[in-house]
Amino acid sequence: MTRMVAEDVARTGSGPAPLLTVRDLCTWYFSNEGVVHAVDGVNFDVHAGRTLGIVGESGCGKSVTARSILRIVEKPGRIVRGSIHLHPPAGQGEPRDLVQLREDGPEMRAIQGGDIALVFQEPMTSFSPVHTVGNQIIETIRLHDRSMTKALARDRAIEMLQMVGIPRAERRVDEFAYQLSGGLRQRAMIALALACNPRLLIADEPTTALDVTTQAQILELLKRLQAERGMAIMLITHNLGVIAEMADDVAVMYLGRVVEHAPVRELFRSPQHPYTRALLRSIPSLHVPPRQALATIEGTVPHPLNRPSGCPFHPRCEVAIAGTCESHVPDLLPIGTGPAPALVSCFLHHPFGDGARQETN
Amino acid sequence: MAEDPAAPVLLDVAGLKKYFPIRQGLFRRVVGHVKAVDDVSFFVRKRETLALVGESGCGKTTTARAILRAAEPTAGTVKFLTRSGSVVDVTSEPRASLRPLRREMQLIFQDPWSSLNPRMTLLDLIGEPLLVHGMRSASERQGQVEALLKRVGLRPEYMGRYPHAFSGGQRQRIGIARALALRPSLLVADEPVSALDVSVQAQILNLLLELQLEFGLTYLFVSHDLAVVKHLSDRVAVMYAGRIVEIGQADRVFSAPRHPYTEALLSAVPEPNPEWKTRRIVLEGDVPDPAHLPTGCAFHPRCRYAIDRCRTEEVPLAADASGHLARCIRADELTLAGVATPVV
Numbered sequence: 276m277t278r279m280v281a282e283d284v285a286r287t288g289s290g291p292a293p294l295l296t297v298r299d300l301c302t303w304y305f306s307n308e309g310v311v312h313a314v315d316g317v318n319f320d321v322h323a324g325r326t327l328g329i330v331g332e333s334g335c336g337k338s339v340t341a342r343s344i345l346r347i348v349e350k351p352g353r354i355v356r357g358s359i360h361l362h363p364p365a366g367q368g369e370p371r372d373l374v375q376l377r378e379d380g381p382e383m384r385a386i387q388g389g390d391i392a393l394v395f396q397e398p399m400t401s402f403s404p405v406h407t408v409g410n411q412i413i414e415t416i417r418l419h420d421r422s423m424t425k426a427l428a429r430d431r432a433i434e435m436l437q438m439v440g441i442p443r444a445e446r447r448v449d450e451f452a453y454q455l456s457g458g459l460r461q462r463a464m465i466a467l468a469l470a471c472n473p474r475l476l477i478a479d480e481p482t483t484a485l486d487v488t489t490q491a492q493i494l495e496l497l498k499r500l501q502a503e504r505g506m507a508i509m510l511i512t513h514n515l516g517v518i519a520e521m522a523d524d525v526a527v528m529y530l531g532r533v534v535e536h537a538p539v540r541e542l543f544r545s546p547q548h549p550y551t552r553a554l555l556r557s558i559p560s561l562h563v564p565p566r567q568a569l570a571t572i573e574g575t576v577p578h579p580l581n582r583p584s585g586c587p588f589h590p591r592c593e594v595a596i597a598g599t600c601e602s603h604v605p606d607l608l609p610i611g612t613g614p615a616p617a618l619v620s621c622f623l624h625h626p627f628g629d630g631a632r633q634e635t636n
Numbered sequence: 637m638a639e640d641p642a643a644p645v646l647l648d649v650a651g652l653k654k655y656f657p658i659r660q661g662l663f664r665r666v667v668g669h670v671k672a673v674d675d676v677s678f679f680v681r682k683r684e685t686l687a688l689v690g691e692s693g694c695g696k697t698t699t700a701r702a703i704l705r706a707a708e709p710t711a712g713t714v715k716f717l718t719r720s721g722s723v724v725d726v727t728s729e730p731r732a733s734l735r736p737l738r739r740e741m742q743l744i745f746q747d748p749w750s751s752l753n754p755r756m757t758l759l760d761l762i763g764e765p766l767l768v769h770g771m772r773s774a775s776e777r778q779g780q781v782e783a784l785l786k787r788v789g790l791r792p793e794y795m796g797r798y799p800h801a802f803s804g805g806q807r808q809r810i811g812i813a814r815a816l817a818l819r820p821s822l823l824v825a826d827e828p829v830s831a832l833d834v835s836v837q838a839q840i841l842n843l844l845l846e847l848q849l850e851f852g853l854t855y856l857f858v859s860h861d862l863a864v865v866k867h868l869s870d871r872v873a874v875m876y877a878g879r880i881v882e883i884g885q886a887d888r889v890f891s892a893p894r895h896p897y898t899e900a901l902l903s904a905v906p907e908p909n910p911e912w913k914t915r916r917i918v919l920e921g922d923v924p925d926p927a928h929l930p931t932g933c934a935f936h937p938r939c940r941y942a943i944d945r946c947r948t949e950e951v952p953l954a955a956d957a958s959g960h961l962a963r964c965i966r967a968d969e970l971t972l973a974g975v976a977t978p979v980v
Contacts, residue, residue, distance in 0.1 A: 332833035333804075456922045457692075486691035486860060488919045491904035495918050513834060516863075516906030539910045557838035558908055559867035561890065561975040566845065566868060569838035575803045576833065 292362055293320035294474055294507050295344070295391075296370075300357035302336075302343045311579040313339040313352065315531035318607055321475060326501065326508040328522030328539065330515060334576050336531040337511045341477045344509075345387055346378045361390060364474075389419045392468035396480035398460040402452035408463045409433070409448030412470050419471045435466040439496060458489035462496065469500065477509045482517065494521060515558055519543055527551045530577070530587035533607055537617035547610060547619045549595075550588045586622070599627045643681040644717060646822060646854045647703070652676040652712035654695075654702045658927055670926045672698040674878040676712070677953075680871075682821070685848070685855040687865040687886070689901075690875035693923050696858045699875070700824050703856070704741060705734060716741065719821060739769055742815035746827035748807030752799040758785065758810060759795040765817045784813040788843060805836035812843065819851065826858045841867060862905050866890055866975075874898045877924055877934040880953065884960035891974040894962035896939045899972040915973065933964070941966055 302314040314336040321327050329337045342348045344359055359373040376383045395401040403411060412432040417423050423431070429448070436444035439462040452460055461481065468476060478497065482490035494517065501508055510521055518525055518539065525542045527535040527550065535548040546552045556570035574591050577583060583590050589600035599622050608625050609616040619625075654673040657666040673695045680686040688696040701707040703714050705726055714726040719740060726737060745751035752761055762784055763777040771777050782792040788809040799807055808828060815823060828844070829837040845868060847853060859865050865872060866886060873883040874895065882895040893899045900917040919938045924930055930937050936946040945965055953961045956968065964970070 332835060458922055486923070487862070487904040488691060488900060489922070490906070491916060491918050494906070495916070514906065515834070515908040519908045519910040520906040543908070543910050554834060555908070557835050559838070559841065559863045560908055561863050561866055561902070561905055562907065562909070562912070563867075565866055565886065568842045568845065569867070571838045571842060572835040575805050575836055578803075 292365075294323045294362055295321040295509075296358075296360045296362070297321075297340075297344070298358045298360075300340065300343060300359060300374075301355045302339050302348055302352055303355050304352040306351055309580045312531050312582060313579065314343060316357075317528070317531070317533050319526050319533060319536060321507045321509055323474065323507050324501070324505045325523040326510055326521050328518040328525040329509065329511045329528060330513065330518050330525060331528035332513060332576050334530065334579055335528040337528050338479055339531075340528075341393065341479050341509065341511055344373065344477065345391060345393055346373060346376065346383050347387070361386065385419065388415055388468075388473070389471050390473055391475045391477060392471070392473035394461075394464050394468050394476065394478040394481045396483050398457070398464040398484075399452060401464060402460070402467075404451065404453060407449050407451055408436075408455070408467075409450075412436075412448075412463075412467050415467060415470050432466075432470070435470050436463065438500075439463070439466045439469075440492075441466070457485055458492060461485060461489075461493055465493075465496065465500070469504075472504070473506060475507045475509065477511070479511045480513070481510070483512065483514070490517075497521070515555065516560075527554070530579075530582060532587060532620065533618075534588065534620050535618065536607065538615060541617055547617060547624060548588075548621050549592045549623070553591075553593070586620075594623060596622055596627075603627055640681065640683070643683060645679045645715075646682045646684075646717050647680040647856065648713075648715040649679065649699075649703060650677045650713045650715070652699065652702055652714065653710040654698050654707055655710045668927060671878045671929065672926060673702060673709075676875075676878075676880055678873050678880065678883055680822075680854055680856055682717075682854055683848070683852050684871065685857055685869045687857045687859060687869035687872045688875060689859055689862060689865050689872060691860060691901075691923055693877075693926060694875040695878040695926075696860075696875050697826055700743075700826055700856060700858050704738075704743060704824060705729075705731075706743075716822070735769075739818040740820050741822040741824065742818065742820040744808075744811050744815050744823060744825040744828045747831050748804050748811055749831070751811055752807060754799055757796050757798055758790075761799070761810060762795075762814045762817055765814060769818055780817065781813075784817055787816070787847075788813045789839075803836075804832050805839060808832060808836075808840050809843070812840075812847070816847065816851070820853070822854045822856065824856045824858070827860070828857075829864060830859070830861065837864075844868065862890075862902065874901065877929055878926055879934065879963065880961075881935065881963045882961065883953070884958075884962075888958065888960050889974075893972045893974050894956065894960055894967045894970075895935075895964045896941050896970070896972060897935050899974070900938075902975055903973065941970055 297317055297319050300314055300317040304311040304313055317340055331337045343354055354374050360370040361373055362370040409432050412435060413428040416428040416431055433444045433448050436447055441447050441459055441462050455463060482493050522539045525539050526533045529550050535551045546555055553572045572591050585601040585603050586605050589595040605620045605622050607618045607620040610619050610624050652673055653675060655669040655671055658668045660667045676699055688699060690696045698707060702709040709727050715723050716726050717723055759781050762781045766777050766780055781795055785792045790809050829840050857869060869886045872886045872889045873880050876897050882898050900919050903917040921938050924934055932947045932949050933951050936942040951963050951965050953963045955961045
């Protein structure tokens, strides 16, 4: 374990060691127009049996974070700094830094879909249109377990489809993705992801393309599977309702950085970062009186090539401190004490000079 | 805007149907119909907001398109109260004479990325409807566009730019400015905020509410997002499999739904508050294939209150004492859970 990770475990107190620790992750895109800091110094832990919600608006880097963990960042993007440690089950060897592994090497291939699986937003585009759903699951199973025969893998695929609640799984296994409805397709996607018993499931906007009643089905399914298998879930979404319902802990991202990280109840009860506060005020809910003007955040998320200096949120922040926020980047630091304090990256909570770093770019 | 029962009816839709033929075989014989919109009736009063809600494939967008005759309706009437005070049936009007009507009924699209011509500047985009409807003077048009851009919160200096230079929220403002250019009385908004980020969504919703007050607009608001619908509608019509299953005052529909589908829909919305653990009704299965609808009530295979009669009987929309309509045999005997109204 690196020194930094050891310190963090000490800070967050007792409890099991995390399954995944991401430290100072920076994934940048080098285009002709300039360098886009899609992910710029992200830190978080994912624990077995728990759900980490990652929430943010478009361009905040939440999907690139997921892609970085799986090492499937597309060119011209590349991880320029940081570490992603995957910890093996207790007593089974040392943690591995995924950043140090070769993107297309055998170790990484074994982790992709093996230890860590990904569910995409659009199940139509993530299934091959020319192979049956069953064959794709069978292929995945046999890729990760060479000793599995075709017949056994097929039985396992049917079992997986049954487990995710697909009716008549023994028939559906021979159907193509386009023959399934949106909800069933997303279930099949989850079956595919879980086929090799991953310890971490990354779900990138898994219900965004679905209707609310179908979304409810998929969320219930994810909860049930997590309870049965004790896997960790990293749930990426822009929907705060889904976060409130699913997550144990939440990381709020803005322009490539985690601005706040807290247990879910705490985050919704007393959000600390000005962005989180504004975000929570701006959503219409079934429980707020209608027709009142919603609180808004001035302006829009800046263009990635036009990243503001200092704290990336300062141009839209109502309480920005002149002279500090536009020139210095706040660190993500704990507020309060206790076993699992909320982490906030804002000079309001940690006055400048108190652990903040100078603007470097 | 509060519901005003004395306000005149601006839009009166009766028995609206839109069937798409299913053709098969060598001679493309019609072997059946997809009943995308089946016998939909409702009215919208002046300055009111009626929301059409439902899940994908329920026919809400097709209904909106049929009303504007962007899709030719199969049957039914759409009576519209024009500014001159006459009532026109949009469905029987010859295509050629639709143009003056279209001044008064405009559409805001869902996707701000594909609904603006990338080769036109803002001046052309927003000025085009003015030109088409007879404003020949370029300087006059420019003045109008300037005023419209200001009103929707964009800088008039931007009028020489192309849509690609704008973010999703800004594009949606452009779409709104274009729709407002002809001072319509009815705005049909098809999922106007679904493609936007949360923080931008709030800006656009606020803008729509302001514009409604300022210009006395009537909204037909098509959406699947119940929280958004609750935020800005006076009345709500819930659609399922091409039909309206419930229609009533928004607060009534949300607090005391009369159709089991509405109840399930409301309970499925994830509430952005982890302290509220809502009683979730998870519906089994999917929305039925509109080409092969179940007999009786189309919702019965997924309904937890279904009885034998539901499988066979066609159910009409029936009102309770307050005029809240529902298409359910058991509407009067069931007590369905709505969204609790918080004390403010």
